[in-house]
Amino acid sequence: MTSEKRGRPRRSSTRALEEAAAELFLEQGYSHTTVDDIASRAGVSRATFFNYFHNKSDVLWVDVDRALVYLSQSVMEASHLGRALELLAHDVAPQAVPLIASQFEAMEADLDLRGDGGQRVIQLAAIVAQAGVSPRDVWMVTGALVSAALEWSGAGVSRAALGNYLGEHLERIRSVVDAGSAASLF
Amino acid sequence: MTSEKRGRPRRSSTRALEEAAAELFLEQGYSHTTVDDIASRAGVSRATFFNYFHNKSDVLWVDVDRALVYLSQSVMEASHLGRALELLAHDVAPQAVPLIASQFEAMEADLDLRGDGGQRVIQLAAIVAQAGVSPRDVWMVTGALVSAALEWSGAGVSRAALGNYLGEHLERIRSVVDAGSAASLF
DNA sequence: CTATTTATTATACTGCGTCTAAATATTAGG
DNA sequence: CCTAATATTTAGACGCAGTATAATAAATAG
Structure with a gap:
């Protein structure tokens, strides 16, 4: 390409x-x-x-993968996950919900696609770790991000900006993460 | 069978x-x-x-899958995730670390196996949801559980019982989950 | 000895993903 | 204009995963 x-x-x-x-x-x-x-x-x-495309299923996850690549690069440069997420959210239009999220069940492929989704979650966790979040917090933070993304994509057409959901879900765990993690997040 | x-x-x-x-x-x-x-x-x-086996990769995840099935059934009966986890941890010997966890990199299959791992994470999230944890907490709880399992399997031969890790990681999020989630967890 | 049950196996098939080599369409430059 | 360089498409063959079916083998029950 x-x-x-x-x-x-x-x-x-x-x-x-x-x-x-x-x-x-x-x-x-x-x-x-x-x-x-x-x-x-x-x-x-x-x-x-x-x-x-590398494979058949990637065609459905193109938007998610682009976001992950963006996030990964952004983290490498800024070394600050919170800021990287803000940048990402800023670039994602509220309508731009990945195809996979909006029309999941319509494709009748729960089982086939579950693995692909999980793959992305793991990739996200790797980015979170790379960002300097302390090991014991990595999966908690990842969980919060996944949660936010799902709520965002699950909300109807009247959904707010992605950044709002991310901010909200991260705020909830602020009090329980390590100082080092907090430094990278807020 | x-x-x-x-x-x-x-x-x-x-x-x-x-x-x-x-x-x-x-x-x-x-x-x-x-x-x-x-x-x-x-x-x-x-x-x-x-x-x-259903497929080639399942052979590596037998132990994990057994645990997930056990947990799923246990949750259906007890409707209490915390208790179900205690039962699970009680039945898992400290040596019984899944093959996949102990010899991951030796198999040179990072990419192939990443998807399979993610699949299990998603399955776990489904069980957590089934247990009555409130939707906004599902992924935070899932993250905590994954975190615990990874720390457990990553610790050397001197690792403590799985239950200890689970308890510890859940305790950390106790203060930030909804009341409903807490009821199912503690 | 026969019927029943369960597991193994051969075989064939679809489709994914990889690879290689050839064909095609464009631009740059003499 | 013609040729070389470049980039993309394409055909074709391949290995392997996973599915399905029907035949065969090894046990038990009566």
Whole structure:
């Protein structure tokens, strides 16, 4: 995905494949949709799909993964999780709820997708740890963040900004985390 | 897996397959070991492997899964997460650290196994929710439990009983959870 | 000895993910 | 214009996971 000016132009895009996949998942369910189906609908070959995504399920988690990458980089630079989260929340529009969150059950793939979700939770925990939160607090903080994200995505169209939920849930654990963790969080 | 007295006797066992798999994973790494390899070493056919496990990775998580099933049933009966955890901890010997926990990096399968771990975390969260912990506390409690389990399994051979770690980590969040959650926890 | 029960096994199939090599479409520069 | 360099698409083959089915084998009950 270098895409300067030279070379054969792209025939598709992450977005296009995302949309094709979303359509099919809603029509036929996740497990009954093959990668071939997605590629076909997007007008490219199966091989090309894998130029854009590592695997079938990633197509659903694109937004979440982008957020995690952003957060990870942001933490590396700022070394302050609280600030990194503010930056992230600021960049996420209230409408931009990941597809996976808004239309989970419609895709009838609970079991298939549970593992993928858990993978992201673990990744988040790794970022929290990287941010300098003390080991014994890592999972408590991670839990608070997951909680906030779920409440945010679960709230209807009238949801507030993501930052509000994050702030609220972190505030609740402020009094019980180590001093070191607090320093990185608030 | 009914196994009364009638019918053809079993040629293998979960344990035997577990051990065969563990050997191979340590020898060759997780991703370079096929289900065929495992079955062969255990002296059965590939098809038989799937009579004992749902999939390749489950073989590493048997102990964790057993604990989760136990916990889930226990919660259904007692409707009290705290008590269910005590019962669980009481039944788990200090040496019985799941294979996956003790020999994680030796298997060179970080990425492959991360998803499986996350899956269990999500399952745990579901049990916590089922136990009547209030929704906004579910992930905080889950985080505390994961934290405890990791500290327990990460401690050397001199580790204390699992119950100690669980109690300690839950105690830390006691002051910040809802009254309803506390009722189910303590 | 036969019927019943349970487990093992062979076999075939779908689909994911990987890899390689070839084909295609574009730009840069002589 | 033509050629080289570059970037992307694509076909095709492969290994392996996981599912399903039907046949076979080994035990017990009566």
